[in-house]
Amino acid sequence: MSTPRFDTLPAAFQHTAAIDPDAIALRTPGNARTLTWREYGDQVRAVAAGLAGLGVRRGDTVALMMTNRVDFYPLEVGAQHLGATSFSVYNTLPPEQLAYVLGNAEARVVICEPQFLPRLRASEIALEHIVCVDEAPADTLSVDQLIGYGTAEFDFEAAWRAVRPDDVATLIYTSGTTGNPKGVETTHANLLFQVYGLDGVLGFEFGDTITSFMPTAHIADRLTALYVQEVLGTQVTCVPDPAQIAAALVDLRPTVWGAVPRVWEKLKAAIEFKVSAEPDESRRKALEWALSVAADRSSHLLAGEPVPAALAVEWARADELVLRGLRAALGFDRLRWALSGAAPIPPQTLAFFAGLGLPISEIWGMSELSCVCSVSHPRDARLGTVGKLLPGMESRRSPDGELQVRGPLVMKGYRGLPEQTREAIDAEGWLHTGDIVEIDAEGFLKVVDRKKELLINAAGKNMSPANIENTVKASTPLIGAMAALGDGRAYNTALIVLDAETAEPYARRHGLPDAGAAALAVDPGVIRAISAGVAAGNERLARVEQIKRFRILPVFWEAGGDEITLTMKLKRRIIAEKYAADIADLYQHDLAAGVHEPRRD
Template structure:
């Protein structure tokens, strides 16, 4: 059943409509249906929790923070706060006390709802809270969620509370990655989020009963949009996956109709597919799978170039699809998928091409927290691989003389919380938001992101290059590489710091009989270094000569999300990397570098650009 195509101007109004469409339908679940919550049960919990929060003094304009994993309990608690007109938001569960204190203090949080393991950290963060509400076994001094559920006053006017919410009220805060300083709180209104969901639904199609997983942190705008807000506004059923490493099993359990992931997840799925084929014990079956994948790669290459697959090759691919690829999509859980998206960072074109050839309909999107998440997107049938689609209807865009994209329209944030000067630096008097991204736009309005303006490399000869493009090209060449930091600004040639992938290196060490899988041991192992050299050389073959990596060093560490070098969303903190590894970078440019500095061997002629 699909709800009437009505549009609402606040999240509570949309939720009340959606929850009444089919109260017996499942709204929330966990893999294997170990937990299920119907829309009717969901709506009742929202009513009870809203009354409980109101009894604690939460009013319109107050701020409520949530700190918990991906679980069904999150949704009615968050949505209840929305129904009071409160600003409800999530904090990253990995934040240390000092950063937690910064975020909660900047947000002005009065109430935090959390899991027990975070209570000590919250108490140590230095922010005085009115109430700490706890799930599961609530520690002493906290209010159990069960108590919140029954704390509401009998005369609480639930309908009056949610009807008082206004479109311009701040619905949530999204804290930026903090690549260049302390995270900033992006104030996002109900009007922003409703325009966002309706716009994406118009382009891609989102229907009541569509199914999706929630596995990314709920502090990330991508998870909030595709799970929480798409659910409230369009009735998407959400499967909560508490452990991101279990996403493959969750996909096979759910067979989602819509889905999204960051590039690194798509790259890992591709690696898993190729590894599974290589490990197939039946030689005939393995040969058939390799044949099918080779045809998928060919089809993807044609898609990347914008060319039609020749009729003879198309017929051969269809045969491969009937015999192998369709079954592979079923095994992955991708067989019911109408669309999938990739965002948050550029995805290597070869990865997009691989999935296009496999028959998985991915669209690459572009957006940012300051624009409520997604600003450019195209339906998979209209995708031009390598671009991030066209503007959402109702948005405007222009490029500054230096190529920086500026955007105006209903997606633009209200501002940065407590930072009017920063807001004014980002949004001008006419409402144009400077995105910080350098883009190109073709004649049909398709956008291609070149790189972050502040990250562009200008070498000693004055050549402008995108480090992200170089890094993605190299990472796509070997799954052993988890992160690459390209250096070359003001230098005669490009070099790179290489960090091994924490998930891939363990199985690699086992397969090759390596006794020590620590990053320190692997960074000096000849077989690992040879594989990295080959991968970088393969990546270089896809780059213009001036872009190629001439020297590299493998660091004896893993970079953890939220650590010194990368943000929680795995974006490089380039300034921090340059300062922390200044000596290693200097080694890369010495006339006679130390032994740990390597030079990739050539495997093919580079592309001519």
Template structure:
């Protein structure tokens, strides 16, 4: 097993490799930190926090967008011996009260816009540090660092951190109840980074973007901890609307995304091709995508391309696809990954056909993030690879996947009952139904608690149904499959907010609001075709027979979707109970739709 290295020790070794190299930057590079500057700021921040009484075992909260200033503040807190963690910027004052009370922090480092909300939480925060501009009663970062005492022993402080110390808390945005604070130790983190990099190599100078919220464990691992351990260069993306520009600016060598981001990139390519006005260029794109699709279908079927098809793909790559990858900013990737939720196999196939193989990973905060992956050369589309070396697994009688090993969290902070439910003799009950083939490749079926059992007793995975339907049309942002104890499956469908505007523009629709679009015959027909196309990939009992398109967009952190884009199924069932009952009524209302009876063999 690799040597345990704490996050501060890893950072110190990494920062010494090339102090002049750029460690963190903004899009375009107007703002940047070299490793040497970064290390100096870390020392200063640790000294300031120590002067405020922060030491080993204390907690420090951060609340800000993805920005260059975040890094020396977070890493400085680590060097003071603290447990540093981020909260989602969308949390209400009431939610902040719960998280801060559970975490026990008395210091928050944030942007000025969040100061009033933090104060309204009612938690007795002793010190608020503002990273951008002054707010009365708060400290600036400069004032914080000026507090450092001349006798502060920086090296002794960070060297006192041990593997058993808690490096971070990750508050899981559960689909029910309050979030649970997952305690991740330095030993957990050290194993995660080194085991992951043994499969998906990360080298000093590799380029990546940080655009997911830093409260999301996926961003903490890929955009902070791998950076500390191996020296990747981070470009901070403060607004996801800037992600497209950031990818072209950075041309990342390693990059990951949640499925919805990959789906949006796919939709962007499809919309761009559909909207191409030059006939010759449109014909070339259509030809190249057709060739790419043949490669994708072969990969999904597990069969190689024949020599003629392989030669045609190479030609399409030379003439069109390489330029398409460059236009996306994904032409220099060593590896790409998708995680945090199941991704449609069709989406993986689409990018594979473009020459961008994606490794799907599986894990959870309770397993320090990533627990299974396979390198792109060994990836099998539709699987989440194999467990990282050093982990062991078993499958319980009810099909639940259990994992044991160095990635398993310490506990849920302040929740001994919930910890005992999750951990038995070191085995973590993941809550996922997972199958494993003879070669050790894992397939995630669904969450154990979310399986549908229809009135005929058939077990189904709603996530599989939803991913299959979503893959058929970029217009669908989310859908919730209904069918538990019902005679057939139906769906509540919500349009994709980011696809709605370009779709409306291409179809000369003046109003891109959800309420307007869901009533438009063209939109209804497009969704109906997409549902029918998705249904062709599902067994008869799984197929969606009726659906309602809701006149709203579902926002992450709202009633229907968590901040990590998971459906809140019980609240959805309660909130839309009337719509659900209408889908099962003998006489179908005019706004209850059925899949199109038109040709639906190809996704729209």
């Protein structure tokens, strides 16, 4: 039976909530808290009435500043039912950035947790109302008080039926790698086309289970854990702390799932560490054997070659004896498909999980395209590509290789920035993505890099820093972040930052008393391991791309900090300025202190 099509999120939600009202729509790990579709729908109605009582009308803006929690959903969806533009702000934004985002959005109401109030008040932004969940300090409203503003005269049906497809459903603020973030205006029509397009390629089922653990301001979380749920009826488990995701996966055993590359890389590193640290020798040997078979299988998949019959038989045996249990231990034994997106992922990482029997597809998209623009089902995917454009989207390449796309996913514009909107979308409706791509004869896309981030060396050779970085990072879990350098230079170098989560278990295993970044950056064992990893990565790079020298920085880089955006993209201009002295050392004729050259031991 085909899925009914709707043209606004409230219309879709009202249909979905009526399919099985007693089914659980939202939960926390262990079912500590649950919300059925009936309860969800009742709360949406009450929140919409309360917001209307506060004076919120169609076209007004409501901001949310909350962790991943069940309470978020009725508040967000309730605002949608008024035709309001409801959006999330990153919880880590400093007061000055909060002031910019909320001012640009023209937010009338902010709904937040008390822990975020000090920064919200420090922003000095003028707001009509602040609503607090959990408790309501002075000068704020509680959720119960908000709901109390609802009146019997409020016509809920008329309110949500008045919402139009071209109304702005949400604002997604870009990473801000080159200045203030821009608010992408995304309409109901954009999001409905997105959800139905994904469903057509991947296939969702009512009751499919998934987690919400990425920031709700991130378009990937909003799409997979909010809009898909409203339209297709998935069950969402809210995980407030991303560090708890591994345990949450075991609790939930999701049927569909997605994550950014860094999460997949951390899961890969955790598996490899677990195997190497297994105290039972016979069990460790069994795990090592199974992983070696998986690696052999994935090498063929990565090369686009058929898996030899004998290897397929051996893999089936490894799957029966070991890999099936490993997937269950990860919580992935029910997984039909998974996604990776928001940044490039090393093909070796995808191949690693393919070898384990976990079907992951790399996707490509951007906030200006409502999230996902190209994807293929894992059974059709090609490692190293980001699939094909969703049906209904058009593409073309400019002479310099930039991908330009046109179709129903393209944003309405940047909030309050008409000039920047015209720069992004030309008069014919083509969005200039800024990504350099290759497209093969069958329509599979391969993203080379951002147009503005390509390295052009002293000899005029164009190189992708992201490809260099991902190739090297795939060689060792110790590397948390890496910035490849070489623009206008005779050779490439790199600034390397250790992975904060891997550092502590590494130090413990090697008997090191200090797991801090400064201590590990000068530890001989760490330097040897990084050097070997860079050397291994170099073997998979063209000679001109190889890293000749590197420096391990005595710091960890945190998402939302100076060097990395909240969506895990490098702020390359800021890195170049902040670490100018370190970069200069890398290009001195003699090796400066702390500068290393890759070598195998």
